[in-house]
Structures are given as C-alpha cells and as structure tokens.
Amino acid sequence: MPRTLRPTQPRGHVHLEPSNGRRRERVEANGRVREPAFLRQDGWSLLHTATMEVDPLTGHFGKPGLWRLVGQPVQGVFELPPLLDLEGDDELDRDELLAECRAWALCTAHGNVPDGWQPPPRAEVEAWIPPGGLTIRSGTQARQARLVHEPERLALVCPLLTGLAAELSPARRSWLRAVLLDGQERWRLVRLGLTPTAAAAEIDLTGVPPLIVESVFRTSLGALRWVVAWLVESAAFLADRANPCAALEVCPVRDTPAERRVVPC
Amino acid sequence: MLKPLGALMEPPDTFDFEASDVTGTHTVTAQGVQRLLRTSDVAASLAATMALPKSVPWALRDESTSAFLDDEKPIGEQLRPGAKVTLTPKTHLG
Numbered sequence: 284m285p286r287t288l289r290p291t292q293p294r295g296h297v298h299l300e301p302s303n304g305r306r307r308e309r310v311e312a313n314g315r316v317r318e319p320a321f322l323r324q325d326g327w328s329l330l331h332t333a334t335m336e337v338d339p340l341t342g343h344f345g346k347p348g349l350w351r352l353v354g355q356p357v358q359g360v361f362e363l364p365p366l367l368d369l370e371g372d373d374e375l376d377r378d379e380l381l382a383e384c385r386a387w388a389l390c391t392a393h394g395n396v397p398d399g400w401q402p403p404p405r406a407e408v409e410a411w412i413p414p415g416g417l418t419i420r421s422g423t424q425a426r427q428a429r430l431v432h433e434p435e436r437l438a439l440v441c442p443l444l445t446g447l448a449a450e451l452s453p454a455r456r457s458w459l460r461a462v463l464l465d466g467q468e469r470w471r472l473v474r475l476g477l478t479p480t481a482a483a484a485e486i487d488l489t490g491v492p493p494l495i496v497e498s499v500f501r502t503s504l505g506a507l508r509w510v511v512a513w514l515v516e517s518a519a520f521l522a523d524r525a526n527p528c529a530a531l532e533v534c535p536v537r538d539t540p541a542e543r544r545v546v547p548c
Numbered sequence: 549m550l551k552p553l554g555a556l557m558e559p560p561d562t563f564d565f566e567a568s569d570v571t572g573t574h575t576v577t578a579q580g581v582q583r584l585l586r587t588s589d590v591a592a593s594l595a596a597t598m599a600l601p602k603s604v605p606w607a608l609r610d611e612s613t614s615a616f617l618d619d620e621k622p623i624g625e626q627l628r629p630g631a632k633v634t635l636t637p638k639t640h641l642g
Binding site: 341344345415418420422423424425426427429440442445446476478480481482483485 | 589596
C-alpha cells in the first residue's frame with residue numbers, strides 16, 4: 284500500500300527527541316521520566332519531536348503552541364525566542380520559567396491547551412501592537428493580519444493568498460508549495476499553511492506562560508511581518524494566472540532530473 | 549475543537565474593484581482586497597503595481613462621487629465592490 288501524507292494527531296505520548304542529538308535514558312533511576320531539555324541555539328530554545336508522516340503545510344496549522352513542521356523527514360520543532368527584555372531581571376527564577384515553557388511545549392505537542400490557561404485581556408494585547416502593526420506591505424502587495432483572541436486561543440494570522448484559482452496549473456501549485464516550504468524551513472516561529480484555495484501564515488501563542496507573553500508576542504509580530512513581507516509578492520506572482528510565464532510550467536528544481544518532464548505549453 | 553483548515557485560512561472579508569492612473573494608461577483589477585486594509589496602504593500597493601514613482605504620495609478618488617478617499621480609514625468602509633477609482637498624486641496647490 285503506498286504511503287500517503289495526511290494530517291495526523293499525535294497518539295499517546297509524543298516522543299520528543301533529546302535536543303542534544305544523543306540518545307539518553309528517559310527514565311531515571313528513581314522511576315521519574317526525565318523530560319527532554321531545550322537545545323540552545325543562537326539564543327533560541329528548541330525542542331524537536333520524532334519524525335512523522337504529515338504534510339508540513341497543513342499538519343500543524345491552527346493548532347496550539349509554537350510547534351511547526353520542518354525538515355525531511357518531517358519533524359515538529361518548538362522554538363522559544365530569546366527573552367531579551369527579561370535578561371536584567373534578577374528576581375526571575377529562570378529554572379522555573381524554563382520548566383513552565385517546557386510544560387507549555389509538551390502540552391501543546393499533543394494539541395492541547397494547558398489547563399486553566401487564558402490569554403491576557405484583549406485590550407492589553409492590542410496595546411502591544413504598534414499603530415499599523417497588523418498591516419504588512421511589500422511592493423505590490425498589502426495584507427492585513429488579524430489578532431485571534433479567544434478564550435482558549437491567542438494567535439496572529441495573516442492571509443497570503445485567497446481565492447486560489449482551481450484552474451491554477453499543477454506546476455504553478457508545485458512552485459507555490461516549494462516557495463512556502465522554503466519559507467517554513469528558512470524562518471523561525473512562523474507557520475505556513477496551504478489549502479487548494481488559500482495560503483496563510485500564523486503564529487500560535489496559545490498556552491504561553493503569563494510571565495513571557497508580552498515578550499513572545501512582540502517577537503512573534505515582528506517575525507510574522509518579516510516572513511509575510513518576504514513571501515507575499517512571490518506567492519501572489521505564482522498564483523496570478525494573468526501572468527503568462529511558460530517558465531513557471533517547468534517543474535520546481537527540487538525534482539531530480541529523472542522526474543522532470545516536458546510539459547507542453 | 550479545531551476549526552477546519554479552510555475556515556482558519558480565509559480572511560474575514562475581501563472585495564474587488566478597478567483602479568486606473570490619472571492618465572488612464574494603466575488599469576488594474578484589484579482582486580481579493582481585504583476590507584480592513586488602510587486606504588493609504590492600498591493606494592501605495594496599486595501605485596507599485598502600475599510602476600508609478602514611489603517617492604510620490606498617492607490618493608484614491610472614487611469615480612462615482614469624485615470624492616477622495618480618506619487615507620486613514622479602511623478601504624472597505626469607503627468603496628463598494630466593483631467600484632472604479634483613480635490613483636492620483638497628492639498635490640498642494642497655491
């Protein structure tokens with residue numbers, strides 16, 4: 284039976300890879316399960332899941348937490364940004380904060396919201412958005428991101444493409460997918476999604492510990508703006524059927540020479 | 549409960565309208581414009597689409613009323629679907 288990619292829900296315990304890449308005993312001598320530690324990389328704190336068979340552009344979209352799907356084979360990655368504004372806080376218990384963040388990651392890895400978590404009041408969150416902060420312009424394109432503020436969800440979502448034509452050629456869709464996958468691999472935090480009719484970018488902060496919500500939110504807004512501005516013109520160009528470009532009917536360069544084929548114009 | 553992926557992705561509200569430059573040389577159909585976008589941002593994007601100078605501030609005028617749209621207000625509050633607008637450089641006379 285051929286293997287197919289389809290969105291999957293994690294079953295039971297989500298196996299998180301030891302972040303230092305080495306296999307280690309997950310059960311300590313006293314019987315307690317040792318949780319995987321964050322990997323520190325350029326000031327970021329990372330956690331990875333084991334590989335999974337899932338579409339990187341649909342498998343995590345809309346789900347709680349910072350998890351994204353990257354790599355080949357596909358892995359989930361949780362990327363906690365540097366908390367620079369907390370660096371000088373001498374009263375901060377960093378170990379406790381790290382434990383809270385790890386709990387956030389582990390809970391949302393299962394698609395769950397931490398018990399009792401609520402977002403800050405909407406007015407407080409909106410105060411973190413500078414004037415025009417949700418408007419993203421890049422050349423010929425302008426997009427309005429939106430704040431998702433619900434009892435069990437806090438997220439920033441920005442449409443990239445809407446009303447994708449059903450008649451868009453398979454080659455163009457393949458290019459569009461390649462561009463979005465490249466964006467997802469290249470930039471942290473931002474999760475990209477693609478359906479037959481639309482493409483969008485999001486960062487989900489559901490479950491974020493209260494102590495760091497403002498810091499992570501501000502960083503997330505900046506990241507979303509950056510990635511959308513980086514991607515939107517290319518995505519719009521590929522999706523615009525009024526752009527007659529025979530070169531776009533050539534398969535994306537990820538295909539091996541044996542897989543490329545001549546597509547008649 | 550998770551919403552369907554399609555519902556998560558679709559923006560709340562978009563519309564289409566037609567825009568041309570003041571000489572009538574360039575006409576574009578602005579498709580899927582989010583209603584919440586600020587008019588000034590839409591004007592700048594249209595100017596870029598028509599390859600008009602970036603150093604010039606641009607305004608939109610509704611051809612049906614000849615009124616200039618308010619730059620700071622959302623474009624969806626000022627235009628109906630299918631409207632025709634003219635992209636005009638902002639100039640100060642006198």
